[in-house]
Amino acid sequence: MNSASAEELGRYCLHAFSQQVPASLAAFYRVDEHLLACDFQLLGMQPPMHRHYLEHYRHLDPLKPGNCKAIGLPVVSLRQGLAHQDAALGREYLGFLRQHKVVDVVEVTAWVEGRLTAGISLLRDGSLGAFKVEELERLLPLHGLMQMAARQLPTPVLDRLAGLTPREREIALLLRDGACNKTLARQLELGLPTVKTHLINLFRKVGVRNRTELVGYCSCRIARATRPLWGRVYPR
Structure with a gap:
């Protein structure tokens, strides 16, 4: 189907x-x-x-x-x-x-x-x-x-995210549902600087420039x- x-x-x-x-x-x-x-x-x-x-x-x-x-x-x-x-x-x-x-x-x-x-x-x-x-x-x-x-x-399928750490994969899944940085920080109990660091690493690993491209990459x-x-x- x-x-x-x-x-x-x-x-x-x-x-x-x-x-x-x-x-x-x-x-x-x-x-x-x-x-x-x-x-x-x-x-x-x-x-x-x-x-x-x-x-x-x-x-x-x-x-x-x-x-x-x-x-x-x-x-x-x-x-x-x-x-x-x-x-x-x-x-x-x-x-x-x-x-x-x-x-x-x-x-x-x-x-x-x-x-x-x-x-x-x-x-x-x-x-x-x-x-x-x-x-x-x-x-x-x-x-x-x-x-x-x-x-x-x-x-x-999330094969494209297979190389991510569990935390990075979790962030990717939250991003695809529209979470902003403050929401990520609250749900993951992280500081905003830490969230931004995770995002930089996530974008680099997936090969995208921003969260919009990442969401499209995940096809959600x-x-x-x-x-x-x-x-x-x-x-x-």
Whole structure:
């Protein structure tokens, strides 16, 4: 399956899942080999909210791919995710959701040969209320279809980054999601001068002049992450 058909899978999942279990906002994404969500496709979510999430809150997300993998269920509720996370981090993340009037989230993940490959987030505001148990059960048949389709997705490759240190690779992956230097410093617990040194070394090793070229080199298509589908706008 090529990148165009991967986009089609995202559109199908966003439409089918939100029709079966109504959602205020939704996001489809692929999962790379480092368990980071990438290649987002958004439904209803405005770009500022998504950028806010990527820059400040994705590392706090109780439903991020690594946490869903640890829980091991195809459908994971926000409540389940919070139960597997430090309470202080969970409260901080809930504050982010409240800022955007989100009252509940559910994550559905697809696995291929034991590897988490793709996922979809369904978010609800107060007008729809929290997800009910019977609604989560209705997602299971759709999960099976999504899982079969995900087997045709190309595996994300990072061969071009094979010569990087783990820290440099981590920085490259954060850059591809739009992280600025301050965000890098905060998430990696580094000083700004250290971040700049890592960037210089990273650009030199990959053979690029700046972060824009690096993002293109990694083929992560950041623009897709901030493009709402179909022009539908839901309450934030």
